[in-house]
Amino acid sequence: MKRDLLSIRDLTTEEIKRLIDDAITLKKRHKAQLPYFPLKGKVMGMLFEKPSTRTRVSFEAGMYQLGGSAIFMSPRETQLGRGETIEDTARVLSRYVDIMVLRVFSHDTLVKFATNSSIPVINGLSDLLHPCQVLADILTIYEKLGKMEGFKLVFVGDGNNMANSWINLATRLDIEVIVSCPEGYEPDSDIVNKALEEGAKVSIGHEPSKDVEGADVIYTDVWCSMGQEEEREERLRDFAPFQVNASLMEKAPNAIFMHCLPAHRGEEVTDDVIDGERSVVWDEAENRLHIQKAIILFLLGINL
Ligand code: CP
Ligand code: NVA
Numbered sequence: 001m002k003r004d005l006l007s008i009r010d011l012t013t014e015e016i017k018r019l020i021d022d023a024i025t026l027k028k029r030h031k032a033q034l035p036y037f038p039l040k041g042k043v044m045g046m047l048f049e050k051p052s053t054r055t056r057v058s059f060e061a062g063m064y065q066l067g068g069s070a071i072f073m074s075p076r077e078t079q080l081g082r083g084e085t086i087e088d089t090a091r092v093l094s095r096y097v098d099i100m101v102l103r104v105f106s107h108d109t110l111v112k113f114a115t116n117s118s119i120p121v122i123n124g125l126s127d128l129l130h131p132c133q134v135l136a137d138i139l140t141i142y143e144k145l146g147k148m149e150g151f152k153l154v155f156v157g158d159g160n161n162m163a164n165s166w167i168n169l170a171t172r173l174d175i176e177v178i179v180s181c182p183e184g185y186e187p188d189s190d191i192v193n194k195a196l197e198e199g200a201k202v203s204i205g206h207e208p209s210k211d212v213e214g215a216d217v218i219y220t221d222v223w224c225s226m227g228q229e230e231e232r233e234e235r236l237r238d239f240a241p242f243q244v245n246a247s248l249m250e251k252a253p254n255a256i257f258m259h260c261l262p263a264h265r266g267e268e269v270t271d272d273v274i275d276g277e278r279s280v281v282w283d284e285a286e287n288r289l290h291i292q293k294a295i296i297l298f299l300l301g302i303n304l
Pocket of ligand 1 (some may be wrong): 052053054055056125133259260261262
């Protein structure tokens with residue numbers, strides 16, 4: 001049966017650990033410039049309803065570096081823009097390409113695509129989830145802290161797709177995740193409830209300077225995600241007390257700083273923090289490349 005990666009919950013704990021191991025091996029091979037072309041003749045289709053820098057380029061570069069190729073599409077350039085259904089598009093593209101990455105507004109679009117296609121489908125971000133990003137993040141944390149479990153991550157800001165994905169990850173790895181957000185901006189309640197039922201160490205707070213105490217990782221993301229542009233003014237007001245700045249970082253003296261990027265400097269994070277010594281955001285962004293390769297090979301059933 002084909003495998004998809006729509007959510008972290010599609011993976012077992014062992015599979016997540018294997019992906020991290022594989023990404024480390026692939027990263028070493030890449031740095032040593034060792035030729036490795038297991039994807040010769042394989043094609044990735046990429047359908048993106050929203051902009052992207054990291055996700056698009058890391059998947060595309062990853063395919064080429066492994067000997068395959070990629071075709072990037074936006075709805076405008078396909079018949080989707082003229083009313084062809086996502087189900088019919090999935091049926092047809094399955095016959096041309098070997099694997100798909102989609103970036104969508106509604107998570108339901110991804111589910112429909114995956115249900116109607118015979119090839120593996122990867123979530124390259126939906127309004128609900130961003131699983132590939134947290135996999136790159138856990139790789140980065142492993143490199144920086146020397147462990148991928150037994151740490152405390154405080155997500156400061158919006159209970160959005162990134163926060164939801166961290167909560168999902170806490171159902172698979174033994175980590176403590178606190179989402180520190182303004183009231184009314186909590187993560188998805190179904191995702192939180194499921195995690196709590198499963199005994200995950202997940203909680204919600206509303207006082208960032210208290211919530212970050214004892215954190216090993218302080219994580220943030222934009223206050224206004226793609227598609228929320230109309231709420232911008234209101235959000236800037238509501239999130240102002242949740243900025244990750246020097247005084248918040250002082251409350252967690254041992255924490256590293258992470259951000260999925262793109263950053264809105266001066267909003268959710270100040271320049272001194274993102275450019276500071278405790279920031280690992282550039283290694284985090286680089287790791288998107290290495291983990292994407294591990295994800296592709298895993299879903300295509302190719303062992304390293
Ligand atoms: N972090 C991330 O997914 O970045 P892009 O929006 O640039 O792909
Ligand atoms: N929450 C952000 C993540 C960008 C990678 C968004 O959805 O726009």
